[in-house]
Amino acid sequence: ALKKRHMFWETQPVGQYNNHDGDKGGGEEEQVDGPIEAPQPLSDVRQEPYNLPSNYEWCTCDITDEKVMKEVYTLLTNNYVEDDDNMFRFDYSVEFLRWALNPPGYFPDWHIGVRAKESKRLVAFITGVPAHIRAHEKIVLMAEINFLCVHKKLRSKRLAPVMIKEVTRRVHLRNIWQGAYTAGVVLPTPIATCQYWHRSLNPKKLIDVGFSRLAPRMTMSRTIKLYRLPNETVTPGFRVMERRDVQAVTRLLQGYFSQFTVAPHLVDDDVEYLLLPIENVVNSYVVDNPNSHEITDFCSFYTLPSTIIGNENYSLLKAAYSYYNVATVTPLLQLMNDALIMAKLKDYDVFNALDIMQNESFLKELKFGPGDGHLHYYLYNYRLKAPLRPAELGLVLL
Numbered sequence: 001a002l003k004k005r006h007m008f009w010e011t012q013p014v015g016q017y018n019n020h021d022g023d024k025g026g027g028e029e030e031q032v033d034g035p036i037e038a039p040q041p042l043s044d045v046r047q048e049p050y051n052l053p054s055n056y057e058w059c060t061c062d063i064t065d066e067k068v069m070k071e072v073y074t075l076l077t078n079n080y081v082e083d084d085d086n087m088f089r090f091d092y093s094v095e096f097l098r099w100a101l102n103p104p105g106y107f108p109d110w111h112i113g114v115r116a117k118e119s120k121r122l123v124a125f126i127t128g129v130p131a132h133i134r135a136h137e138k139i140v141l142m143a144e145i146n147f148l149c150v151h152k153k154l155r156s157k158r159l160a161p162v163m164i165k166e167v168t169r170r171v172h173l174r175n176i177w178q179g180a181y182t183a184g185v186v187l188p189t190p191i192a193t194c195q196y197w198h199r200s201l202n203p204k205k206l207i208d209v210g211f212s213r214l215a216p217r218m219t220m221s222r223t224i225k226l227y228r229l230p231n232e233t234v235t236p237g238f239r240v241m242e243r244r245d246v247q248a249v250t251r252l253l254q255g256y257f258s259q260f261t262v263a264p265h266l267v268d269d270d271v272e273y274l275l276l277p278i279e280n281v282v283n284s285y286v287v288d289n290p291n292s293h294e295i296t297d298f299c300s301f302y303t304l305p306s307t308i309i310g311n312e313n314y315s316l317l318k319a320a321y322s323y324y325n326v327a328t329v330t331p332l333l334q335l336m337n338d339a340l341i342m343a344k345l346k347d348y349d350v351f352n353a354l355d356i357m358q359n360e361s362f363l364k365e366l367k368f369g370p371g372d373g374h375l376h377y378y379l380y381n382y383r384l385k386a387p388l389r390p391a392e393l394g395l396v397l398l
């Protein structure tokens with residue numbers, strides 16, 4: 001069969017199919033894990049931005065500026081990722097975007113926009129945030145790339161490669177040479193391909209909007225009963241995470257991540273920033289053992305609604321996404337069921353999870369159903385000897 005050509009990606013330091021009959025390049029010599037290209041001297045990095053089509057200009061989007069954030073929000077809510085049937089489109093909120101783009105050590109000039117010179121309208125966007133990511137036993141400072149978006153009216157003009165080269169250039173100027181990203185599309189070359197799963201919390205709404213369908217021989221009332229959850233959690237000591245829990249949660253996470261081949265390397269400041277609860281952005285809970293007062297377990301989910309495209313009764317699908325969860329005493333199944341109970345109490349319609357980490361151990365039993373697509377994980381300028389199984393992945397990108 002004809003192999004799909006990637007005229008841009010074949011020029012990039014990513015895993016390639018060298019000859020196009022599909023067998024892996026690299027021939028006989030042993031593939032080792034590690035950078036594909038060596039770092040360049042900073043004086044060799046292109047100093048000026050890449051050329052944009054005339055009538056367009058680069059801008060740096062200041063995420064502390066309310067007006068700019070509104071423009072970013074509006075571009076994304078109208079032009080960002082849709083599901084395969086174009087029924088839903090991610091609706092990242094302004095608070096969520098500010099949280100996602102502002103982690104400790106962030107670089108303002110990695111929040112890159114493209115504006116039309118005349119109207120000054122924001123027509124494209126791409127972001128990077130720095131993160132320490134461990135691959136096997138190596139901790140590498142990488143750029144996590146996200147929110148690549150070109151306005152629907154400017155698609156298929158090869159603008160995306162320019163955006164990618166520009167963010168790469170700015171990352172290089174900070175002496176960082178690796179990147180990490182995920183996408184629903186297949187590109188050269190995934191380090192892992194994961195499946196997403198959905199757990200209905202409000203089955204009636206999900207069926208009304210066409211997100212899910214009534215199972216054969218099931219009535220609506222039977223379906224509502226099937227997904228019903230108690231209105232309080234069952235684990236003794238289960239409570240909202242507080243600042244005083246940060247050190248304990250960091251220790252739990254570092255221990256938990258050590259089993260995965262690729263995982264974030266989080267320190268207290270990261271945990272405090274990423275995992276302390278923020279209303280409508282991220283919810284996190286600990287199990288504080290009532291006797292020992294030891295923090296033995298942790299679970300979290302983030303808030304990412306989707307616009308329901310063209311439905312007259314509902315405009316928004318309120319979705320919770322499983323984030324990081326560590327169970328050392330409480331069974332993971334019970335901990336995640338408590339997370340579902342909290343999500344239902346907070347009026348989410350659906351709870352989503354990838355089959356990464358140990359998630360496969362609870363998905364079916366907690367009545368998750370498989371989603372209709374995949375999420376592919378990628379590293380830039382870093383080769384892994386072999387692709388990973390989802391269970392070997394400990395990294396969640398927003």
Ligand SMILES: CCCCCCCCCCCCCC(=O)CSCCNC(=O)CCNC(=O)[C@H](O)C(C)(C)COP(=O)(O)OP(=O)(O)OC[C@H]1O[C@@H](n2cnc3c(N)ncnc32)[C@H](O)[C@@H]1OP(=O)(O)O
Pocket residue numbers: 005006007008009010079080081082143145146147148149150151154155156157158159160161164167168171172176177178179180181182183184185187380381
């Ligand atoms: C050292 C640090 C390194 C940092 C950098 C690391 C790398 C970071 C990489 C970025 C990671 C982002 C992660 C992220 O944000 C999470 S994935 C979400 C991406 N965004 C969306 O899906 C929003 C809706 N779609 C759009 O806005 C456009 O369709 C986009 C902008 C996606 C493509 O615009 P377009 O008008 O439809 O297309 P052209 O401009 O004509 O360009 C076509 C070329 O773009 C390649 N393409 C398409 N989708 C891609 C995707 N999701 N990643 C990478 N490449 C993607 C495609 O394969 C082709 O190249 P090829 O000919 O070689 O096949």
Ligand SMILES: CN(C)Cc1n[nH]c2ccc(-c3ccc(F)cc3OCCn3ccnc3)cc12
Pocket residue numbers: 081082083084088089090146147182183184196197306321352353354371373374375397398
């Ligand atoms: C990760 N981050 C980079 C955003 C992103 N980009 N591309 C994607 C493709 C799938 C998922 C995803 C990840 C986990 C999950 F449980 C469900 C998902 O998508 C459902 C299908 N869908 C797509 C859009 N609206 C609904 C996220 C993303």
